[in-house]
Amino acid sequence: MDAAALWQRYQDWLYYHEGLGFYLDVSRMGFDDNFLQTLQPKLDKAFKDLAALENGAIANPDENRMVGHYWLRDPDRAPSPELKQGIIDTLEKIETFVHKVHDGEIRPPKAPKFTDLLSIGIGGSALGPEFVAEALAPDFPPLAIHFIDNTDPAGIDRILTKIRDRLASTLVLVISKSGGTPEPRNGMIEVQNAFAAQGLDFAKQAIATTGVGSNLDKTAHSQGWIATFPMEDWVGGRTSELSAVGLLPAALQGIDIRAMLAGAKEMDAATRIPDLKSNPAALLAVSWYYVGNGKGEKDMVILPYKDSLLLFSRYLQQLVMESLGKEKDLDGNNVYQGIAVYGNKGSTDQHAYVQQLREGVPNFFATFIEVLKDREGSSPEIDPGITSGDYLSGFLQGTRKALYENNRQSITVTIPQVNPYTVGALIALYERAVSIYGFLVNVNAYHQPGVEAGKKAAAEILDLQTKVVQLIQQEGKPMYLSQIAEKLGATEDIEPIYKIVRHLAANDRGIALHGNLGKPNSLTVSTT
Numbered sequence: 001m002d003a004a005a006l007w008q009r010y011q012d013w014l015y016y017h018e019g020l021g022f023y024l025d026v027s028r029m030g031f032d033d034n035f036l037q038t039l040q041p042k043l044d045k046a047f048k049d050l051a052a053l054e055n056g057a058i059a060n061p062d063e064n065r066m067v068g069h070y071w072l073r074d075p076d077r078a079p080s081p082e083l084k085q086g087i088i089d090t091l092e093k094i095e096t097f098v099h100k101v102h103d104g105e106i107r108p109p110k111a112p113k114f115t116d117l118l119s120i121g122i123g124g125s126a127l128g129p130e131f132v133a134e135a136l137a138p139d140f141p142p143l144a145i146h147f148i149d150n151t152d153p154a155g156i157d158r159i160l161t162k163i164r165d166r167l168a169s170t171l172v173l174v175i176s177k178s179g180g181t182p183e184p185r186n187g188m189i190e191v192q193n194a195f196a197a198q199g200l201d202f203a204k205q206a207i208a209t210t211g212v213g214s215n216l217d218k219t220a221h222s223q224g225w226i227a228t229f230p231m232e233d234w235v236g237g238r239t240s241e242l243s244a245v246g247l248l249p250a251a252l253q254g255i256d257i258r259a260m261l262a263g264a265k266e267m268d269a270a271t272r273i274p275d276l277k278s279n280p281a282a283l284l285a286v287s288w289y290y291v292g293n294g295k296g297e298k299d300m301v302i303l304p305y306k307d308s309l310l311l312f313s314r315y316l317q318q319l320v321m322e323s324l325g326k327e328k329d330l331d332g333n334n335v336y337q338g339i340a341v342y343g344n345k346g347s348t349d350q351h352a353y354v355q356q357l358r359e360g361v362p363n364f365f366a367t368f369i370e371v372l373k374d375r376e377g378s379s380p381e382i383d384p385g386i387t388s389g390d391y392l393s394g395f396l397q398g399t400r401k402a403l404y405e406n407n408r409q410s411i412t413v414t415i416p417q418v419n420p421y422t423v424g425a426l427i428a429l430y431e432r433a434v435s436i437y438g439f440l441v442n443v444n445a446y447h448q449p450g451v452e453a454g455k456k457a458a459a460e461i462l463d464l465q466t467k468v469v470q471l472i473q474q475e476g477k478p479m480y481l482s483q484i485a486e487k488l489g490a491t492e493d494i495e496p497i498y499k500i501v502r503h504l505a506a507n508d509r510g511i512a513l514h515g516n517l518g519k520p521n522s523l524t525v526s527t528t
Ligand SMILES: O=P(O)(O)OC[C@H]1O[C@](O)(CO)[C@@H](O)[C@@H]1O
Pocket: 122, 123, 124, 125, 175, 176, 177, 178, 179, 180, 181, 184, 237, 238, 322, 448, 451
């Protein structure tokens, strides 16, 4: 396309939302009218399905659940007065609680005020709060946030070491919808140990956000934690950032959560319009469908040109991949759907992987996130008439152009600045784009059956470990791996047994390996 035609296409397809100061440019995606006409019936159905979802349909049939994250920012849309009141009450509870913490009315037993917030959670119970903290936390927040989002002992130590002198003034927030996920449970127990070691009363410094009646909820109540906040059955983990999961830690850090909700509500209204050109979420979903043939054939590379949006791609990775990455469609056919998401930030990535994007395997499309405002206040000139922000803006334009010239397609999302209002809007935009795309490809975007297989296998490994250790202790003499496997009636598990004992031996856990470490069959295993 020559420059004039491209400029025309840019203007024809440019979406602008005045209230949000938000632009979406899909002109560098190659769809044509023919494609759009063919897709229109599916898109019309997706709009209808989405309207039904918002009205309280069981949009997650496998789990027999409603999907209600859109009600969180517009409680009037909740399908019953009770649900509406629940949303309003939780928001008020969060605000009252946060006010009291900031004022020192709710305070730790051995310090005048809480200074730090330690958030323990994983997946949807971590990625949203992490993204928002990185994007929006003030430089000197009332409570400085730290995250434990794994069961990595060294990672836990790193955080606990960082805050060890302020543990007495640290508020611990355990987030888990199910209240039974191993990683946050392990993190919680390790943090409880750290509190005990300093003679601190964990319960007097702990709060939880979890499903009502979950194990975590019961623990928090029986131990007398300061407070618990509900996570509703109809909010999925990966769409929970604008529920208590994300709002509570955000508010504790001094972030304006009402503005986040208002931005999301505004974007929800814009993305509810059943017309492609007037609906930025539909424009995204249709672009994704086009570029990947409705089968996720191209990866989504997220390139925000703003340091504070660094974690947006990690956040989107779960939102998109856990929602869309499905073996079966809603009719039970094997479809192996999904869109792979990765990214980091520009212009940093230009010096990492943009080389491959421009010239290598063309298996992706890029999404540039552009922020118009460079910084608060004025910028010094780096070259005559040129600032650092001009460079950043120039690099974005340059990379977009260079990719296009080599037939690499891209979308550009433009926001006026990074603030609670625009971040709320971005979250809502992608939540709804995922909903629409899910309907376009006919998958249940709200369950995650594939995660269960790995969890189950891990639990079996831990059971096997207990048996292996008991056997080695009982035998009291070195044994070959094959002997262990045979005695346990687990000959098929010889490889996991080897990995278990190798891990224990590396961690002074009373197990030793003898023989050639490079030849597992030669090894004998004993107690130390
Ligand atoms: O909040 P929970 O129940 O601890 O779950 C954490 C995460 O685990 C998953 O269930 C599976 O990865 C996610 O969907 C969820 O966000």
